[in-house]
Amino acid sequence: MSTEPEVATDAPQASALMRVSSDKISRLMDLVGELSLSVSETVNSPELQGLELNSFDAAAHRLSMIVREVQDAATDLRLVSVDEVFKRLRRMIREMERETGKSINLVIEGGDTAIDKLVSDRLYDPLLHVLRNAADHGLEGPEEREANGKNRKGRITLGAAQVGSEVRIMVSDDGRGLNHERILKKAREKGLFGPDEVPEPAVLNKVIFEPGFSTAENVSKLSGRGVGMDVLNQTMKELRGRITVDSAEGKGTDVALHIPVSLAFLDCIILRLGSRMFAIPVDDIAEIVKPNSQDLVEISADSGAEMMRLRGAFVRVCRLEHFYEEDDSDLRPLSDMVTIVFKTTTGQIAVPVDEVLDRQQVVMKPMVGALANVRASWGCALLGTGEVAVVLDGERLSQGGAS
Amino acid sequence: MNEAVAREAANEADEVRTVEDDNIDDMYLTFKVGDEDYGVVISVVTEIVGMQRIMGIPDVPAYIKGVINLRGKVIPLMDVRLRFNMPEREYDERTVVIVLDVGEAPMGLIVDRVSEVLEIPASQIDRTNNGPANSRRSVVSGLGRIDERVAILLDENLLVSDSDVSLAVEVDA
16 A cells, blocks of 8 residues: 655755645644553553552653653644734735725734644634724724824734743734723623623623624624624634733723643643542642631622632632532532632632642543533543543633523 | 455455445344333444443533543443433443444443344334324334334434433333
8 A cells, every 4th residue: 555645855955844734643643642641541550559660660751751752742743833824814904904994004923923733723713803803993093093192003913922831812902992981881781790780890801702792883894793703702712712801091902812832732730529530721720729717718698608718818719519500418618628729810719629639731622412511611631541531611610600 | 465455355345335235224223221122223333332430520411421431532421211211220240331423422322231233124113203292303213113022213313412302201101
């Protein structure tokens, strides 16, 4: 059997590039994932427990290190620069100028930032919507800008940077900023807040990404129909990303998309609660705390809500049994448990578990079929032991049980 | 590999497949739940495995007992007894998992035991879900007559969906 090599070999220079189909790379990634699992399974085999195996342990350690490196190298294969997407978006700016009658100066920063090809392929549509939103709603018309002492030409910055294991993509404009009053009025009309509720500015900023939410009174050809934001939300959910919005009235709006660099492996802390295993991405964890009983408060007036004092401030305790609306007649007291403190955009929450087991690079599997409706989860993690853990999404846990 | 041999082997495999293709839609894997015989069409069955360690998952219906890791694939397991509101029973050495692939998603059925693969031609199947009072689609697609016995044939799409199946079982129980 012979397969046609897809590699052009007529350029034998050391730095020559190869064209390889993404299917082949995906296959390699899958195999590396399985390899890593099998190695862990072998090394952690219960049959080895209690045996004196000095040279085996050393060899196993070396093997695990190599597998880790192979994993990193394989992940690296799929990384491309975000510039490809940015260039496509730049071409759209002229069209936006024509449609809005505004002149726009697009500044690109950090175009050489590396990102998973699978992510990069999905970024164009959501980013286009964010850009359109900035061009349409963010930037003022030339006259208004001049009257406010700004350059007639509006500026939009499209930037990317790697921060830890996350890529941050920013779309910033120097336009009018978000009008909190108008957003709040609209949000109340849509029933997102009660008439007397006054949400934090950070919470209010995020409302513009709620499905079907659009404050633009004039629906333009470009945006204002609230559909684009749904695309953005859906894509970000699938890419395990987060959106943050920052805005100053009169100065402009910054929208940041935080996306993991690689989708295949995830650095997680593995936990046990009852008979179940959970995994939490290391980057989402602020700290792991064993609470003292004097730091715990139970508020009967708030249907038994529990709070935990952490460095002087109170953090809301989110029990998974409550979140998933399960039998809660047999809850252990918090002082017997370990709590994982999540960082979320709406503040910290503490999730109590029975035991913290390990830190592992896990292989992620999407939740499909019967598991598709499991809330506040990124997917399943296959652990080195062959066990399966549910990967928790702190952001959605903090938003409460309502899906 | 010797190409001629390979080609011959491939041809042979093709022939076997053609024979199977002729009647694979009439082939059913039958299994026992309690005293009842059930059947699913063989084309959606990917494999049958013994009971293994189940890992619990939150936020799923009670009849989804959890998941297993089958060679790197995460497969949710449905306890067919619980799905049909039958009394739960402890798993024993004859308990097996029938792995189905329905609509791109895998699902394992926990059943008391598997029986055999039977050919049940359409002429021997009585459709049950055309009664006027039965407005909901039933998870039972038909009753297959095999000599003296009856196999309750299941609609695999409805079986793995979330819809309530209690009615279907009352009709047939």
